Amino acid sequence: MIEIKNLSKIYKNGKHKFYALNNISLNIKSGEFLMITGRSGCGKSSLLNIIGLIDDFDSGDYFLYGQNIKQINKKQLAKTRLNQIGYIYQSFNLINELNCLDNIQLIQGYAGISKLERQKNAKSLISRVGLSKKANSYPSELSGGEQQRIAIARAISNNPKIILADEPTGNLDYNTGLEIMSLLKELNKQGITIIMVTHDRDLLSYSSRFLVMQDGIFIN
Amino acid sequence: MIYLFERAEKRIKRNIKKYFPIIIQVIIGVCMLSISINIILSFNKQFNDLEELFSFKYLTISTPITDNVNDNINSEDLEYIKNNFYPISFYKQYSYVEDYKENFSILFANEAFYYELTGSNEFNKSVLIGKYANKILNENYKFKDKNIKKYFDDKKNTLFNIRISDFIILDNINCNFKNLLSDIKYTSNGVEFDSLDNYIIFPYSTIQDLKDLNCRDYITLPFNNKNKNDIVAIAQNIQSYLNNKYTNTSYEVRNYIGEAQSILSRNIELSKVINFVLSFIFLIITFSLIGLLLIFMNKRKKEIAISFLCGASYNQLRLEIFLEIFFIVIVSTLIGNLLSIPFLPIFDGVGVKNTYSIYSMIICAIASILLSTLICTILSQKLKYMSPIKCLKDL
Numbered sequence: 001m002i003e004i005k006n007l008s009k010i011y012k013n014g015k016h017k018f019y020a021l022n023n024i025s026l027n028i029k030s031g032e033f034l035m036i037t038g039r040s041g042c043g044k045s046s047l048l049n050i051i052g053l054i055d056d057f058d059s060g061d062y063f064l065y066g067q068n069i070k071q072i073n074k075k076q077l078a079k080t081r082l083n084q085i086g087y088i089y090q091s092f093n094l095i096n097e098l099n100c101l102d103n104i105q106l107i108q109g110y111a112g113i114s115k116l117e118r119q120k121n122a123k124s125l126i127s128r129v130g131l132s133k134k135a136n137s138y139p140s141e142l143s144g145g146e147q148q149r150i151a152i153a154r155a156i157s158n159n160p161k162i163i164l165a166d167e168p169t170g171n172l173d174y175n176t177g178l179e180i181m182s183l184l185k186e187l188n189k190q191g192i193t194i195i196m197v198t199h200d201r202d203l204l205s206y207s208s209r210f211l212v213m214q215d216g217i218f219i220n
Numbered sequence: 221m222i223y224l225f226e227r228a229e230k231r232i233k234r235n236i237k238k239y240f241p242i243i244i245q246v247i248i249g250v251c252m253l254s255i256s257i258n259i260i261l262s263f264n265k266q267f268n269d270l271e272e273l274f275s276f277k278y279l280t281i282s283t284p285i286t287d288n289v290n291d292n293i294n295s296e297d298l299e300y301i302k303n304n305f306y307p308i309s310f311y312k313q314y315s316y317v318e319d320y321k322e323n324f325s326i327l328f329a330n331e332a333f334y335y336e337l338t339g340s341n342e343f344n345k346s347v348l349i350g351k352y353a354n355k356i357l358n359e360n361y362k363f364k365d366k367n368i369k370k371y372f373d374d375k376k377n378t379l380f381n382i383r384i385s386d387f388i389i390l391d392n393i394n395c396n397f398k399n400l401l402s403d404i405k406y407t408s409n410g411v412e413f414d415s416l417d418n419y420i421i422f423p424y425s426t427i428q429d430l431k432d433l434n435c436r437d438y439i440t441l442p443f444n445n446k447n448k449n450d451i452v453a454i455a456q457n458i459q460s461y462l463n464n465k466y467t468n469t470s471y472e473v474r475n476y477i478g479e480a481q482s483i484l485s486r487n488i489e490l491s492k493v494i495n496f497v498l499s500f501i502f503l504i505i506t507f508s509l510i511g512l513l514l515i516f517m518n519k520r521k522k523e524i525a526i527s528f529l530c531g532a533s534y535n536q537l538r539l540e541i542f543l544e545i546f547f548i549v550i551v552s553t554l555i556g557n558l559l560s561i562p563f564l565p566i567f568d569g570v571g572v573k574n575t576y577s578i579y580s581m582i583i584c585a586i587a588s589i590l591l592s593t594l595i596c597t598i599l600s601q602k603l604k605y606m607s608p609i610k611c612l613k614d615l
Contacts, residue, residue, distance in 0.1 A: 054529065054608035075533055082531025093526050097234045107530045109223035118223075154530070 001161075001193060002028040002051060007060030009046050009216075020046040021057070022216035030161070033188040034195045035204055038213035044197045045166055047213070051195060052085055052164045053077045082111055086155030086163040086192075088184075090170035092147040094139040100126060100150050101135045107158045125153040129183065145176035152183055156192070163187065165196040169203065181206050224536065228543040242512050243552050249505035250556025250584055251563065256498035257580040258564055262572045263491040267484060279455050281462065282438045282472045293439060293462065293471070301441070305457050312336060312440040315427050319434055321364040324353035324418045328427040328435070337421075345423055347379075349387040352417040357384055367433055380426050390416050487572060510595050513545065517599055524603070525611030538603060542596040546589075553588040557581050 009021040020043045028034055036044045049055035050062065053069065062069040064080065072080070086107075087093075094103050104122040113121075126135050129149040131142075139147055148168060155163055165184065169177030177200075185206050188194045196207070204210045211218050232239060283293060302308050314329040329337075334344045349357070357379075363369040371380045378384065427435065455473045462471040517524075527537055557580070564574045 049609055049612075052529075054612065075535075078528075078531055078533040081529070085531075087529050093522075093529065095523050095526055097231060097523070102230070106527070109227065110527070110530055110532045110536055112223070115222070115226070158531075 001030040001065060002026070003061075003063040004051075005061045005063075007050070007062060008058050009043070009050065009055075010058045019043075019216045021050070023060070024217055026211075026218070028193065028195065030193055031188070031191055032193050032195075033185070033206065033208045034193075035207035035210040036195070036197050036213060037199060037201060037204065037210060039199065042213040043216040044213050046216075048164050048166050048195065048197050051162075052087060053081050082107065083158060084161050086158070086160040088148070088151050088155050088163060088165040088168045090167035092139070092144070092151045092171070094147055094150060094154075096139050099136050099138050100131065100142070103139070103150055104154045104157055106154060111158055121157060122153075125157055126150070129153045143176075144172050145179060148172060148176075148180050149183070152180070152187075156187060160192065162193045162195065165194065167198055168196065169198070169200065177203075221539070224540045225543055227540060228547055231544060232547060238516065239548060242509060242516070243548060245505055245509050245512070246549055246552035246588075247556040247559065249502050249509070250553045250588065251560045252498050252505075253502050253587060254557045254560035254580050254584050255563055255567060256494055256502075257583050258560065258576055259494050259567055259572065259574055260491055261577045261579060262574045263487055265575075266487065266572050279441045279451060279458070279473065280438055281441070281458065282436055283462075283466075293437070293466075297462070297465070298439070300461070301458055305454050305461075306441070308441050310442070312442075313424060313438065314440075315424070315435040315437045317368075317433050318436050320368060322368055323356055323361075324350070324420055326368070327419055327421045328424050329421050330424040334421075334423075343388060347382050347387045347423075348390050348419075348421040350417040350419045351389060351391045353420050354387065354389050379420075380422060382422070382426075387420070390419070506591060506594075509591075510598055513595055513599060514602065517541070517602060521606070521611050524606055525608060528606075528608035528611060534603065538596070538600045541599055541603070542592065545595055545599075546592045549588045549592045549595075550585070553584055557584050 004024065004026040006023050006025055007021055008019060008023050011018045011020055022043075024047070026047075036047065038044050046055065050057050053064075064084075069077075095106070098106070101119070101122045104125055105118045108118045108121060123132070123135065126132055129152055131146055131149055131153075134142060134146060134150075139150070142150065148171075152168075163184070168184070169180055172180060181203055184194055184196070188208075196203075198204075213219070281293065298308070298311060310332045312330060312333040314327050314333050317326040331341065331344045334348075335341060337348070363372050372378070373381075376383070427433070459471060459473040462473070524537060527540075532540075560580075561576050564576055567574050
């Protein structure tokens with residue numbers, strides 16, 4: 001499903017070059033729950049951003065469902081993000097001016113789904129993450145765990161094939177973190193490929209495979 | 221598209237307080253624009269009215285009618301004027317009863333006047349009456365002025381020995397009063413034409429036996445194919461000739477075209493100044509508006525980043541921002557436009573009677589659409605440099 005060959009990402013600071021990703025290769029199969037772990041600055045988030053099509057790379061190849069990402073334009077990238085990938089972030093990234101239902105409808109709105117269908121889907125999703133009572137609340141009125149649940153509901157709203165999660169439990173207490181992990185595991189069981197970045201090695205047990213990164217390369 | 225419109229609407233509702241300074245700026249800007257456009261349109265209307273008058277040029281000589289026949293201008297004088305100053309082919313003569321207490325005006329006019337007014341010689345011997353004057357005369361009117369009352373016979377129902385029922389109502393004749401130029405009033409609000417509704421016009425011969433009426437005699441000389449400067453020079457020559465001949469009477473020579481021309485040129489300059497000043501203010505407001513929106517956009521980086529992550533394309537985000545700005549600007553334009561209506565009379569003192577024109581609303585709407593497009597284009601340029609990863613890193 002995802003094939004990365006000799007991929008490098010370089011940050012330049014004047015004459016100084018820093019390899020965030022150094023000639024890495026990776027294959028991810030459909031239905032996997034892959035975790036990437038490592039210390040801060042090892043390049044795991046850079047890799048996730050490249051896989052999620054929100055950042056570009058300097059060399060190598062990235063194939064998503066057999067299509068070379070280098071050969072598709074910005075509009076197609078946006079369409080792929082919209083239809084195939086869901087994002088979950090440590091800081092939840094909800095829009096504070098929209099209530100929970102509207103936040104969940106965001107992706108479907110951009111996908112051009114009708115209002116009636118959007119609302120119906122959003123209600124079903126919010127009930128799926130157990131927050132039906134908070135449907136009309138705004139993000140500022142929710143706890144961290146609740147916000148992350150809404151973010152997950154939004155991420156799966158367009159039935160993506162891949163979910164990218166960047167430290168999804170990073171801002172949550174231990175128990176809430178476990179609840180979120182259970183939710184992700186459940187989604188994985190339903191066939192969604194999950195690629196998660198974490199520095200918490202205790203969570204590795206939820207994965208079907210994990211990779212450790214250091215200085216832009218995989219070390220296991 | 222519908223979703224983007226819904227989002228724009230929701231965002232405005234949620235951010236109405238943040239948008240308030242922008243909305244106020246647009247309202248003030250559009251209000252000023254609307255006022256300036258309305259003033260310019262009012263000036264244009266005035267210019268058109270005056271231009272219409274310029275097609276036929278007049279010089280009017282007036283003097284009070286006295287018992288001393290020697291003080292009155294006569295055919296010999298007109299012959300002299302014709303031979304020495306300008307070869308006039310005809311002249312319009314009328315006497316106007318001044319300073320009396322009636323609710324209607326009385327005029328005694330010669331055949332040329334009748335012809336000018338009615339376009340034919342058919343009515344030369346008739347009395348013409350305006351519809352308002354006709355109405356009050358037929359409602360058991362009580363004459364107030366002693367001099368006029370003398371000539372009214374209530375038994376025979378005649379005025380100056382002519383039966384009121386024989387008067388011809390002016391409404392029934394296709395009148396061309398503007399060309400007479402006899403009743404133009406120059407006020408601080410510009411040029412106003414008097415209506416003939418409250419006039420009664422008698423043949424000039426009627427006045428020959430009515431010396432006790434307080435009348436002023438007017439002789440209007442038409443000038444064809446002459447420019448303004450020529451007419452002014454001729455007017456000065458005629459005035460000096462008349463003043464030398466009739467030392468006891470003060471002859472007033474009025475050059476209506478000259479007066480109209482002077483008002484016109486003053487107002488053209490004035491309209492240019494108003495145009496420039498208000499356009500300048502509007503320009504300042506436009507630029508400050510763009511600045512404000514750019515600041516506002518910087519504050520919304522998080523939302524833009526999330527929208528990118530949710531798969532929004534560059535065009536969708538651009539359209540979303542455009543709809544939001546467009547909505548604000550159009551609503552503010554409407555309010556600003558309506559707000560300009562009560563402010564317009566304040567500017568009546570600039571030399572024209574200002575009236576609200578629907579064209580100003582159309583022009584303002586077009587200007588607002590252009591302004592929205594301009595702002596959106598500038599903001600789009602900023603949006604172009606916002607990639608999802610850049611926005612994400614800024615969070």
